[in-house]
Amino acid sequence: MTFAKLGTSNFRKKSNSIKNNILRKKNVPARKMQEIKLAFIHEKLHDVGYRKVGLFRCCVATVRPGFSCFSCEEDKLEVHPNNDYDNIIITLVSIFHSNRDDWRIVTRLYRGPFLIIEFLFLWGINIYGWRSSGVNHVLIFEMDPRNHLSEQHIIEMAAVFGVIWSLSVLAFLYSAELSIPAYISPLALVIIMGCFVINPTKTFRHEARFWAIKVMGKVLLAPFFYVSFADFWVADQLNSLITLFTDMQYFLCFYFTNPSWSVGVDANYCVANYIGIRAFMACLPPWFRFAQCLRRYRDTKEAFPHIVNAAKYATSFFVVAFSALNKIYDTGSDYGENVFFYLWITASLISSCYAYTWDIKLDWGLFDAKAGDNKFLREEIVYSSTWFYYFAIVEDFILRFGWAFLISMTEMGFALENSMVTFLAPLEVFRRFTWNFFRLENEHLNNCGKFRAVRDISVAPLDTSDQTLIVRMMDEEDGVTNRRKRKKCR
Numbered sequence: 001m002t003f004a005k006l007g008t009s010n011f012r013k014k015s016n017s018i019k020n021n022i023l024r025k026k027n028v029p030a031r032k033m034q035e036i037k038l039a040f041i042h043e044k045l046h047d048v049g050y051r052k053v054g055l056f057r058c059c060v061a062t063v064r065p066g067f068s069c070f071s072c073e074e075d076k077l078e079v080h081p082n083n084d085y086d087n088i089i090i091t092l093v094s095i096f097h098s099n100r101d102d103w104r105i106v107t108r109l110y111r112g113p114f115l116i117i118e119f120l121f122l123w124g125i126n127i128y129g130w131r132s133s134g135v136n137h138v139l140i141f142e143m144d145p146r147n148h149l150s151e152q153h154i155i156e157m158a159a160v161f162g163v164i165w166s167l168s169v170l171a172f173l174y175s176a177e178l179s180i181p182a183y184i185s186p187l188a189l190v191i192i193m194g195c196f197v198i199n200p201t202k203t204f205r206h207e208a209r210f211w212a213i214k215v216m217g218k219v220l221l222a223p224f225f226y227v228s229f230a231d232f233w234v235a236d237q238l239n240s241l242i243t244l245f246t247d248m249q250y251f252l253c254f255y256f257t258n259p260s261w262s263v264g265v266d267a268n269y270c271v272a273n274y275i276g277i278r279a280f281m282a283c284l285p286p287w288f289r290f291a292q293c294l295r296r297y298r299d300t301k302e303a304f305p306h307i308v309n310a311a312k313y314a315t316s317f318f319v320v321a322f323s324a325l326n327k328i329y330d331t332g333s334d335y336g337e338n339v340f341f342y343l344w345i346t347a348s349l350i351s352s353c354y355a356y357t358w359d360i361k362l363d364w365g366l367f368d369a370k371a372g373d374n375k376f377l378r379e380e381i382v383y384s385s386t387w388f389y390y391f392a393i394v395e396d397f398i399l400r401f402g403w404a405f406l407i408s409m410t411e412m413g414f415a416l417e418n419s420m421v422t423f424l425a426p427l428e429v430f431r432r433f434t435w436n437f438f439r440l441e442n443e444h445l446n447n448c449g450k451f452r453a454v455r456d457i458s459v460a461p462l463d464t465s466d467q468t469l470i471v472r473m474m475d476e477e478d479g480v481t482n483r484r485k486r487k488k489c490r
Contacts, residue, residue, distance in 0.1 A: 104267035109186035112247040123431035124154035147207035181261035223295035240432035243425040277323040286316035315351035364438040399431040
């Protein structure tokens with residue numbers, strides 16, 4: 001037995017030696033062996049290979065230490081995972097950094113629902129801030145105190161939609177494993193969210209949903225209805241969700257023109273071939289506010305501030321128009337040959353300066369000459385920290401001019417327009433979230449829009465007894481004077 005083992009051992013050593021000699025004589029590089037292993041990994045990942053990664057010039061090892069690299073040739077990324085978690089990372093890299101156009105399609109399909117979820121979550125924080133600081137948003141919005149949603153309800157709704165959104169994204173990423181068409185998931189997400197809003201049954205906070213649908217209907221049909229505070233406030237929120245409107249166009253176009261439910265074809269088709277329709281969709285939110293301002297002027301006969309405010313929103317039409325014309329007549333040559341590029345820049349600059357000045361002086365009432373100790377602010381403020389106001393002044397300025405960052409990055413070729421829009425759109429929703437705090441505070445303190453009910457509103461946090469008092473005031477015939485009476489309104 002000992003001789004047999006020794007013989008077997010010697011035979012294996014000779015076989016390995018012969019194999020090594022053969023490989024050495026054929027000069028097979030170690031990299032070739034690694035490529036064989038990589039091919040096996042590719043098969044496991046369902047042929048979602050590692051093609052060109054436009055933004056990467058070296059290995060993923062610089063991003064995550066768990067990876068090891070064996071090739072960093074020009075734009076070609078080859079890695080092998082050390083564990084199952086690395087497989088997930090590789091899958092995501094393969095999806096979003098491959099030659100396929102899926103990542104641009106997917107961001108446009110999921111970006112709109114994400115912005116809605118972000119808006120709901122931040123609105124819940126707005127309500128908490130107003131309530132805890134004594135800004136009586138219930139009376140300002142003319143809500144029924146018995147049926148309005150609290151911040152807990154709003155954030156809970158945002159959380160539920162957030163979970164559904166995340167499950168939809170995961171279903172898209174793992175559609176092959178689930179044996180479902182990939183692009184069923186974004187469509188199902190939108191249908192679920194839409195059914196929740198238009199659900200006709202008296203379930204899921206139907207009073208609040210019906211109130212929101214009523215207000216939205218008045219916004220869409222402006223200027224044919226009297227404008228209340230809630231109407232113009234909702235329209236202002238839509239002006240921070242312009243990306244949602246353009247993504248709605250892309251969503252409908254994609255599902256009507258894409259030939260497959262499993263693979264996205266030509267991510268730029270619904271953008272390049274429908275520039276006019278996209279420009280129309282982008283003009284809808286400023287049109288709502290423009291029409292509302294004209295209606296306010298008709299009801300009050302006051303040119304200031306209503307006509308001046310309408311002119312502010314009219315500047316947005318020029319921005320959208322020149323942006324669309326710049327894309328239509330863009331030949332890829334020197335910028336000096338396309339006059340619409342400079343008109344776009346000029347219109348954007350005028351619009352941003354106009355809007356920022358209006359935000360600070362009229363909507364927020366800051367930089368008051370009688371500010372006293374509250375330098376650059378106003379004499380009476382609600383929120384405890386003055387630094388909150390200073391932060392908002394700077395933040396609003398930076399994000400109002402976010403388009404300059406977009407143009408500089410895209411025109412110089414550092415980033416794609418879609419990537420920059422995906423980055424800036426949530427920031428614009430955050431800017432509006434900050435704007436909401438000071439707009440309602442100013443309305444609460446100074447009745448700047450002349451929307452407030454006649455009865456004074458105290459600046460103190462609301463508790464349960466206050467809510468009972470508000471309900472009693474709403475029930476009394478002369479408890480609150482209706483805001484639709486002829487008054488000087490803004």
